[in-house]
Amino acid sequence: MSLQGGSGDRGEVASPTTGNAVSAGGNGVMSGESIRPVTVLSSQRLRLNPNKEHKPDNYEDLQLDFSPSIFSSLEKYLPPNLLGVPREDKVKFMREILLKYLPQGERNRAQKHREYRQKIISNYQPLHRELYTINPSTFFVPDFLQAITDNSEESFKSIVTEPSPGVFTFNMLQPRFCELLLSEVENFEKWVNEAKFRIMRPNTMNKYGAVLDDFGLETMLDKLMEGFIRPISKVYFPEVGGSTLDSHHGFVVEYGKDRDVELGFHVDDSEVTLNVCLGKQFSGGELYFRGTRCDKHVNTATHKEESFDYVHEPGKAVLHRGRHRHGARATTSGHRINLLLWCRSSVFREMKKYQKDFSSWCGECFREKTERQRSSIAATKLELLGRGEATT
Numbered sequence: 001m002s003l004q005g006g007s008g009d010r011g012e013v014a015s016p017t018t019g020n021a022v023s024a025g026g027n028g029v030m031s032g033e034s035i036r037p038v039t040v041l042s043s044q045r046l047r048l049n050p051n052k053e054h055k056p057d058n059y060e061d062l063q064l065d066f067s068p069s070i071f072s073s074l075e076k077y078l079p080p081n082l083l084g085v086p087r088e089d090k091v092k093f094m095r096e097i098l099l100k101y102l103p104q105g106e107r108n109r110a111q112k113h114r115e116y117r118q119k120i121i122s123n124y125q126p127l128h129r130e131l132y133t134i135n136p137s138t139f140f141v142p143d144f145l146q147a148i149t150d151n152s153e154e155s156f157k158s159i160v161t162e163p164s165p166g167v168f169t170f171n172m173l174q175p176r177f178c179e180l181l182l183s184e185v186e187n188f189e190k191w192v193n194e195a196k197f198r199i200m201r202p203n204t205m206n207k208y209g210a211v212l213d214d215f216g217l218e219t220m221l222d223k224l225m226e227g228f229i230r231p232i233s234k235v236y237f238p239e240v241g242g243s244t245l246d247s248h249h250g251f252v253v254e255y256g257k258d259r260d261v262e263l264g265f266h267v268d269d270s271e272v273t274l275n276v277c278l279g280k281q282f283s284g285g286e287l288y289f290r291g292t293r294c295d296k297h298v299n300t301a302t303h304k305e306e307s308f309d310y311v312h313e314p315g316k317a318v319l320h321r322g323r324h325r326h327g328a329r330a331t332t333s334g335h336r337i338n339l340l341l342w343c344r345s346s347v348f349r350e351m352k353k354y355q356k357d358f359s360s361w362c363g364e365c366f367r368e369k370t371e372r373q374r375s376s377i378a379a380t381k382l383e384l385l386g387r388g389e390a391t392t
């Protein structure tokens with residue numbers, strides 16, 4: 001039995017960590033997140049016989065989606081070099097396996113998450129109700145709205161710039177909308193603190209921030225994806241299911257003093273990621289990109305032309321493939337809050353399972369293919385030359 005850490009069909013793997021949020025079903029129900037260092041986990045297998053001498057860690061105090069005792073039992077089967085790693089890393093490795101082989105567990109987890117969300121929604125009083133239903137004319141800047149209404153490649157070209165291959169930017173949100181959303185998030189956090197409610201963070205890479213889908217914004221964000229991001233993705237990301245985006249994970253992340261400072265290098269569990277800065281005042285926090293990679297090539301070196309730094313501006317959106325490796329530099333002063341929408345395509349994920357050579361979007365696959373073609377042409381030339389010589 002081969003239980004490898006990095007070969008599942010869920011989004012994963014980056015160098016050195018992965019932002020991996022798992023969606024249960026096409027209704028956008030989020031059911032859990034995990035992040036793990038690839039260096040530890042890739043190509044690791046469980047041992048066939050348990051290590052009976054090993055005393056497993058206790059997992060009772062962690063908020064986990066499987067019973068803590070399952071983790072303690074499974075731990076005895078870990079590859080020897082994983083036994084000594086931090087408990088969090090063991091959890092990540094074991095969760096990955098459990099998710100793959102315990103579909104019932106996954107179903108229970110989704111159910112638990114629905115209950116969690118229900119509990120929030122029935123207790124939390126929204127501050128700005130107008131945010132919960134999409135209203136294009138107050139949400140979006142006029143140029144963006146016009147381009148979407150025209151819905152043509154031409155119209156998108158008029159608002160979108162591509163400062164680096166595969167990274168698209170455009171002005172999107174009105175300052176007033178950003179303000180309202182920031183204030184709603186603050187209000188939600190105030191409620192969380194007052195009610196002493198334990199919330200799930202957007203992913204395990206961010207200790208701060210909130211999942212917008214969990215407190216009532218799921219429908220609005222779904223409409224935002226379908227009506228405003230999918231048309232653009234259809235044009236710019238057709239090769240990764242840009243036209244069939246059908247579920248999302250929507251959240252805000254917060255950087256600065258008393259918040260997360262920076263974000264390590266990773267890939268998202270999304271086909272297309274929308275990242276919009278909401279404010280406030282800040283310096284630093286640049287988003288750095290290091291080329292698009294498939295699972296197989298996620299740890300390969302960056303080529304010079306793939307390296308790109310983006311400076312956030314409030315209201316301005318960045319759109320990129322989830323598999324475009326990236327991270328955030330330290331926010332050195334002030335506070336920076338960004339809206340993230342991880343857009344997914346179930347069609348693309350299914351097709352990826354069956355179709356070989358499906359990663360024309362991976363920089364490294366593309367280079368390999370070009371190299372194969374080059375050497376095949378060279379070989380043909382040589383052969384022709386050889387024939388020529390033989391006949392003269």
Ligand SMILES: [Zn+2]
Nearest residue numbers: 294297362365
């Ligand atoms: Zn590749």
